[in-house]
Amino acid sequence: MAKESTPKEMQRIDYNPPTKGWMDTPVNIKPGMYCYPAKPEKIEDVGMPNPHKWSVTDEDWHLPADWKETFLEGMRDRLQKHRSFKIFMDICVRCGACADKCHFFLGTGDPKNMPVVRAELLRSVYRGEFTKAGRILGRLAGGRKLTPEVIKELWYYFFQCTECRRCSLFCPYGIDTAEITIIGRELLNLLGLNINWIQEPVSNCYRIGNHLGLQPRTYKENIEFLLDDIETYVGIRINPTFNRKGAEILFATPSGDVFADPGIYTLMGYLMLFEHIGLDYTWSTYCSETGNFGFFTSLEMAKRLNYKIYAEAKRLGVKWILGGECGHMWRVIHQYMDTFNGPADFLEEPVSPITGTKFENAKSTKMVHITEFTADLIRHGKLKLDKSRNDHLRVTFHDSCNPSRAMGLLEEPRYVIKSVCNHFYEMPENTIREQTFCCGSGAGLNASENMELRLRGGFPRANAVRHVHEKYGVNTLACVCAIDRAALPALMNYWVPGVTVAGVTELVANALIMEGEGPRTKNLRGEDIPGREEAGNV
Amino acid sequence: MGITVSLGAVLAIVFVALIGGSTPGLQYVFGVFLPYVAFAVFLVGFAYRVINWGRSPVPFRIPTTAGQEYSLPWIKQAKIDNPSTLWGVLIRMALEILVFRSLFRNTKAELRSGHIVFGPAKWLWLGALAFHWSFLIIAIRHVRLFVEPIPAVVQALDTVDGMLQIGAPALYITDLLLVASVTFLFVRRVVIPRMRYISLPADYFPLLLIFAIATTGILMRYFIRVDIVGVKTILVGLSTFHPTIPEGIGAIFFVHITLVAVLMAYFPFSKLMHMGGVFLSPTRNLINNSRMKRHVNPWNYPVKVHTYEAYENEFREQMKEAGIPVERE
Numbered sequence: 001m002a003k004e005s006t007p008k009e010m011q012r013i014d015y016n017p018p019t020k021g022w023m024d025t026p027v028n029i030k031p032g033m034y035c036y037p038a039k040p041e042k043i044e045d046v047g048m049p050n051p052h053k054w055s056v057t058d059e060d061w062h063l064p065a066d067w068k069e070t071f072l073e074g075m076r077d078r079l080q081k082h083r084s085f086k087i088f089m090d091i092c093v094r095c096g097a098c099a100d101k102c103h104f105f106l107g108t109g110d111p112k113n114m115p116v117v118r119a120e121l122l123r124s125v126y127r128g129e130f131t132k133a134g135r136i137l138g139r140l141a142g143g144r145k146l147t148p149e150v151i152k153e154l155w156y157y158f159f160q161c162t163e164c165r166r167c168s169l170f171c172p173y174g175i176d177t178a179e180i181t182i183i184g185r186e187l188l189n190l191l192g193l194n195i196n197w198i199q200e201p202v203s204n205c206y207r208i209g210n211h212l213g214l215q216p217r218t219y220k221e222n223i224e225f226l227l228d229d230i231e232t233y234v235g236i237r238i239n240p241t242f243n244r245k246g247a248e249i250l251f252a253t254p255s256g257d258v259f260a261d262p263g264i265y266t267l268m269g270y271l272m273l274f275e276h277i278g279l280d281y282t283w284s285t286y287c288s289e290t291g292n293f294g295f296f297t298s299l300e301m302a303k304r305l306n307y308k309i310y311a312e313a314k315r316l317g318v319k320w321i322l323g324g325e326c327g328h329m330w331r332v333i334h335q336y337m338d339t340f341n342g343p344a345d346f347l348e349e350p351v352s353p354i355t356g357t358k359f360e361n362a363k364s365t366k367m368v369h370i371t372e373f374t375a376d377l378i379r380h381g382k383l384k385l386d387k388s389r390n391d392h393l394r395v396t397f398h399d400s401c402n403p404s405r406a407m408g409l410l411e412e413p414r415y416v417i418k419s420v421c422n423h424f425y426e427m428p429e430n431t432i433r434e435q436t437f438c439c440g441s442g443a444g445l446n447a448s449e450n451m452e453l454r455l456r457g458g459f460p461r462a463n464a465v466r467h468v469h470e471k472y473g474v475n476t477l478a479c480v481c482a483i484d485r486a487a488l489p490a491l492m493n494y495w496v497p498g499v500t501v502a503g504v505t506e507l508v509a510n511a512l513i514m515e516g517e518g519p520r521t522k523n524l525r526g527e528d529i530p531g532r533e534e535a536g537n538v
Numbered sequence: 539m540g541i542t543v544s545l546g547a548v549l550a551i552v553f554v555a556l557i558g559g560s561t562p563g564l565q566y567v568f569g570v571f572l573p574y575v576a577f578a579v580f581l582v583g584f585a586y587r588v589i590n591w592g593r594s595p596v597p598f599r600i601p602t603t604a605g606q607e608y609s610l611p612w613i614k615q616a617k618i619d620n621p622s623t624l625w626g627v628l629i630r631m632a633l634e635i636l637v638f639r640s641l642f643r644n645t646k647a648e649l650r651s652g653h654i655v656f657g658p659a660k661w662l663w664l665g666a667l668a669f670h671w672s673f674l675i676i677a678i679r680h681v682r683l684f685v686e687p688i689p690a691v692v693q694a695l696d697t698v699d700g701m702l703q704i705g706a707p708a709l710y711i712t713d714l715l716l717v718a719s720v721t722f723l724f725v726r727r728v729v730i731p732r733m734r735y736i737s738l739p740a741d742y743f744p745l746l747l748i749f750a751i752a753t754t755g756i757l758m759r760y761f762i763r764v765d766i767v768g769v770k771t772i773l774v775g776l777s778t779f780h781p782t783i784p785e786g787i788g789a790i791f792f793v794h795i796t797l798v799a800v801l802m803a804y805f806p807f808s809k810l811m812h813m814g815g816v817f818l819s820p821t822r823n824l825i826n827n828s829r830m831k832r833h834v835n836p837w838n839y840p841v842k843v844h845t846y847e848a849y850e851n852e853f854r855e856q857m858k859e860a861g862i863p864v865e866r867e
């Protein structure tokens with residue numbers, strides 16, 4: 001198990017595959033590398049197909065009687081619905097350019113984690129079951145039949161892909177293995193083969209409003225606790241509103257930040273920032289989740305969960321929506337939301353009430369990213385900042401996969417960080433911006449039972465952090481993603497002790513000079529700010 | 539296994555064509571019938587595949603963004619790698635198709651004493667570029683054998699390509715490049731363990747086939763000379779739909795043309811269709827403006843949702859207690 005192997009042992013990785021072909025090597029399911037199956041009742045909650053009890057290590061996964069037709073029918077249907085899927089099944093030339101781009105391959109050396117092979121696992125079924133050549137020539141044409149063994153293999157490796165799209169950046173045809181994984185997972189979900197770490201949040205989000213299942217009262221109370229903390233450390237009392245009709249802006253963010261350390265500090269940051277600029281906004285308990293684990297089960301489920309954002313904006317009568325820091329949430333909002341649940345013609349084109357800036361790039365979706373919003377505020381000198389409060393931090397920035405490769409949000413967070421921190425260092429160029437490495441826990445894989453997978457998958461990211469840690473003494477890893485905030489601390493603890501994980505808005509808030517504030521001797525975490533302890537006695 | 543099978547297949551084609559080409563009665567089959575059928579299969583098959591892809595819609599706007607998005611006016615956008623306009627996409631696609639932009643990005647990851655280091659990896663890009671461009675130029679050069687008079691462009695290309703002027707007839711640069719690059723592409727599949735692991739017969743076969751085409755072509759031009767006038771008669775005959783087979787054409791010609799015919803007929807059924815697919819790839823040919831402009835999914839359908847009403851009905855009491863406004867008291 002992961003906990004016993006030391007970083008030294010774990011980084012002994014062999015990138016050379018065995019000579020025996022992958023089709024002749026049956027899947028070898030290893031503990032620490034997978035998540036537990038979805039509980040049937042969590043599948044039933046949202047009416048998804050084939051809930052049943054099964055166990056990963058059992059020989060028999062109790063597939064439904066018509067499993068084969070269901071899977072193949074599902075595949076046929078998706079080939080007709082997604083040009084991406086059809087083309088990606090047909091045109092890979094196996095050039096190998098994507099092979100060493102995947103963090104899971106780099107961290108495990110498992111040859112089936114090369115994006116090309118991950119895709120071939122399904123492509124071979126496509127050739128064997130759907131193409132004439134494959135049906136007649138079989139192996140010779142690279143085809144194979146769908147068997148329960150193959151289902152297991154697909155399940156194992158589609159849940160070892162974080163849909164990060166790094167492979168697609170390098171593919172000469174733009175083949176996106178994430179797209180294949182998304183569809184592959186949809187197919188597995190038709191058979192009731194999901195993981196609980198995804199399914200339970202989906203069920204919670206659907207009925208209760210957020211992944212963590214925080215009921216309205218608890219959600220509000222949690223935020224109130226944070227308001228108390230702000231009062232203690234900053235010396236001001238903030239009174240945000242919830243579900244308030246007529247607010248100008250709806251603020252929506254992942255629920256992870258309401259609940260767990262270190263995400264809560266980012267949430268405190270939001271509260272302070274909005275107070276500082278006097279924003280007319282509201283929180284919502286109904287739309288208390290913008291992260292979308294539905295996206296990791298099926299596009300339909302993604303749409304069902306995403307529905308609440310526009311529905312709530314409409315009900316409350318706001319002008320536009322501001323979205324918090326999150327990775328895959330922004331992929332869904334940027335690339336899917338308007339198509340899923342638009343048009344948002346009941347909203348107005350977003351304009352910053354503070355600076356008057358029109359957010360041209362969000363004029364149809366009407367949802368603005370918090371770092372776009374903050375960068376604009378800073379640019380117009382609307383924030384009073386004391387950068388030096390962050391002087392003890394040596395900061396680097398982790399680009400989350402989705403804002404980078406499915407949106408292109410690269411400069412905004414950097415601009416914000418550099419405006420509030422004096423010491424900023426970039427990681428090596430092949431590991432940042434559009435080439436960024438995944439945290440290793442995205443796409444619903446941030447459970448604890450698969451810790452070895454996460455630590456291995458996160459190794460390339462950690463490796464780059466280690467580089468700047470050793471070279472520049474970097475001690476803070478900033479990010480704009482709630483999953484990162486949940487996942488990266490464990491990764492840092494293991495690979496690069498001494499580096500803490502912080503949200504960008506947390507860094508902003510620490511530098512904000514709030515009106516009526518007390519002596520700012522502590523940061524939002526309640527830690528003494530080095531060099532400020534004296535001032536505390538004034 | 540893949541290599542043996544593919545090599546066997548190519549040798550078999552060569553052998554059959556050699557027999558056919560040396561048998562006067564069969565020359566018509568190999569010189570006329572087969573090329574026509576193959577060409578028809580190529581055209582129809584290619585069109586069918588592309589139309590078939592086109593029949594599947596693009597429900598979501600999913601470009602892979604490879605640079606800064608269009609954002610605030612003072613933030614510099616990567617207009618090509620993350621295009622927000624049609625022009626940007628056109629340039630992105632042109633770079634992709636003409637100079638293999640994404641492949642140019644390639645890196646090589648290595649583990650050195652516990653650290654992953656990234657080095658540049660341009661060989662594949664260079665090899666692929668040399669391969670595709672020389673193939674294209676050679677194909678265009680061949681036009682001079684099919685038409686009379688020879689178009690000036692083709693003549694010019696021929697002259698430039700033959701610039702090296704080594705020996706007589708002049709040595710073509712593209713001939714050298716094609717053989718070198720196809721050999722490189724094949725050898726890397728065989729010697730790099732990771733490449734051998736992912737390679738299928740369908741990967742070796744086209745490379746060997748093209749290698750055989752290049753070799754027979756070169757043999758014919760420099761070593762086993764064929765009656766070039768006769769060859770031209772056949773090819774012009776083919777292109778004007780007045781096929782004839784003059785006497786005394788060397789069998790090697792029939793081997794060459796048969797290999798080409800097999801390549802054409804094989805094309806639409808194989809990964810070689812990446813030639814058409816690259817144009818349609820949704821991660822490359824879409825504008826990244828999905829927050830600016832609504833993209834419609836043609837098969838969008840209503841889904842079951844959990845409405846606010848249902849939510850409030852479940853939590854009304856506690857919402858009231860917690861001071862959260864409700865719709866119905």
Ligand code: SF4
Binds near residue numbers: 171
């Ligand atoms: S880079 Fe693209 S074409 Fe090459 S092996 Fe990977 S998916 Fe296939």
Ligand code: SF4
Binds near residue numbers: 104118164168177181
């Ligand atoms: S999307 Fe990311 S995790 Fe999945 S195969 Fe590609 S590089 Fe690996």
